Amino acid sequence: MKVLVIGSGGREHSIVAKLASSMQVTELYAAPGNGGMADLATCVPIDVTAVDDLIHFAKEEQIDWTFVGPEIPLLAGVVNAFQQENLNVFGPTKEAALIEGSKDYAKSFMRNHGIPTAASETFSDVEIAKAYIAQKGAPIVVKADGLAAGKGVVVAQTVEEAIDAVENMLVGNQFGQAGSLVVIEDFLEGKEFSLMAFVNGSNVFPLVPARDHKRVYDNDQGPNTGGMGAFAPIPDLEQTVIDDAISRILKPAAAGLVEEGRSFTGVLYAGLIETADGPKVIEFNARFGDPETQVILPLLENDLLQVMQDVTAGDDPKLSWKDAYATGTVIAASGYPGSYEKQLPIPDLTQLPTDVYCIHAGTENNAGKLVSNGGRVLFIGSVHHNRADAVKSVKKGLEIFKDDPNFHYRTDIGFGE
Incomplete structure (x- = not known):
């Protein structure tokens, strides 16, 4: 084919x-x-x-x-x-993909279908939004309603930081039309994880959970990005929590979309947080997560084309997974997630160890030379039977970027989890 x-x-x-x-x-x-x-x-x-x-x-x-x-x-x-x-x-169709395209819609959808998530309000008026923040206090989360390449979320530790975020979005037009509405939601305490599933209507076929790291610097410091690395599976995530998320989040979401005339076919992504009250939704996406896909697909034993055909036909793809661990780190252009240069020369990738794989995110060939063409440039990953070996391989792979001022990356993805 x-x-x-x-x-x-x-x-x-x-x-x-x-x-x-x-x-x-x-x-x-x-x-x-x-x-x-x-x-x-x-x-x-x-x-x-x-x-x-x-x-x-x-x-x-x-x-x-x-x-x-x-x-x-x-x-x-x-x-x-x-x-x-x-x-x-x-x-998914554009109607079904709205679950990602509008955070305001996603929140009302979850309320209507009893899907656990943080309490929230949506605002278009900056003064009313600021009054709400002052009343609620911090920490608090401010989100642009529309698509913002993974950067439209501010987890504010102070009221001042939250007010700045609201002003940047509603007055400063930081994210254009995507920020003309803001969703302000309660801060949830817990460990985040990503749970995706192949979906067709109310049929849900879950994938292995992964953990993505959104913050730009080690120890989850600095601003949010589109993702600086990921690993799968998650050693400290209990199967009971995964089962709970499937039964109380993924399946009701798929059924709810059918009920609303937005039947979903494709990959439904739930960004979740494990709280004391069970898993809750941070966000839904209407496609594979990035960079989680870079560690999940290498663990999938099935033929992806056959999976696509089975899911679309309403059949169980009978997903099968390697008994292994995958981890990987994003190489980003200096300055990302703020302003950064493009056309940066990329080191010789043939020098990478043989037990790592390299996924290109923002690269292009320019007159026969590989150069950067985005903020997140490459992903260095490895699959091993145990976590320590996978992490060690990635760490060795990162060495060719160590002294290159054009790029930066986290050094703690997959450690201490």
């Missing part, structure tokens, strides 16, 4: 790498792809939201299946358009 993956990030490189191992895949394309995907797929210069061009390409090349990776094309209705043309596509 011919398969097209829409997207250009680390998540999509991981999807491409997994699909490349399928015996069913004869030709693989990525639109637009990146510098790392070019080794496995033919990269085609089509933007992720150029719906007509994507459909034209899929028809012209007789693509059998298309996998939509990022949230932006999902919310732009790429899946709807492919379905209207009777093209096989894996991902």
